[in-house]
Amino acid sequence: MKNIPEDIRIGQYLVRSGLISAEQLDEALEIQKDLGGKLGEILVKLRFVAEDDLLKYLAKQMQVDVINLSECNISPALLRMIPETTVRTKKVIPVSLVDGTLTVAMAFPQDLEALEEIRFETGENVVAVIAGKREIDEAIANYYGPPPVKADKKEEERPTVIKEEIPPPSPRAVKEAAEAAEAKEATDSLLRFPTRVKIDALILHLLDAGVVDTETFARILKERAKSE
Structure with a gap:
């Protein structure tokens, strides 16, 4: 029996469960084909599933x-148990350590490579729990702050200046920083794609922001399919 890709299995289950329609699954798969990414994230951004x-x-x-x-x-x-670079690249947050078992929150607990890397870095048994990707991004921004900026050579040669302690940012500022970082990451990666893909991504962004509704988005896809 031929193995069915994980994203397809997820989509088929959601259709069978009545959470999305077959047409919505097809639209999400079309976007995934153009932009890549996880099917679940796309379905959430399209507001096809909570x-x-x-x-x-x-x-x-x-x-x-x-x-x-x-x-x-x-x-x-x-927080210090896992290197910050691993936290940011693997989208993972440590949440507890009990009797030698480290529990980490991940958006994709099926990432066995990330779990093995954390197990090697910490020397602890590692167990994953699942959390939403945006929730993890906000937690990373809250606990670790914005991504570090690599200093240029001139900056590195300057003497170290001890600065006054700055109070932690407000929850609203943390959320806005996480959303801005996510938007910049999406924009940077988008520049590498052809025009059609850029248009798809722009519409998806407007949909996620509530500027375009799902009916308008579906109509755009159908009109484009007729013209191709």
Whole structure:
């Protein structure tokens, strides 16, 4: 029996469960073909499925728990267990350490390579729980601050200046910083794609921002299909 790709299995389950229609799945797969990325993220951005429903499905399929990071109070000592570069690149947050078992929150707990890397770096047994990608991005911005900027050679030669302690940013500022970083990352990657893909991504961004509704988006896709 031929193996079915994971994203297709997720889409088929959501259709069978009545959470999305077959037409919505086809539209999301078309966007994925142009832009890449995870099908689940695209379905959420298109507002075809609620993120909570998607997380519950993924948690059930992978037999992991769902966690709400806004309810967690993570200690600095726990945060230091995983290198910041790993946290940012793998989109992972440590949430607890009990009896030699480190629990980490991930948007994609099926990333076995990331789990093995964390296990090697910490020397602990690692267990994953699932959280929404945006929630993880906000937690990273809250606990680690904005991504570090690499200093140029002249900057490195300047003497170190001890600055006054700056109070932590407000939750609103943290959320805005996370959204701005996500938008910049999407824009930078978008510049590498052809014009059609850029148009798709722009429409998807407007949809995510609430400027374009799902009916208008579906109509645009149908009109484009007729012209091709």
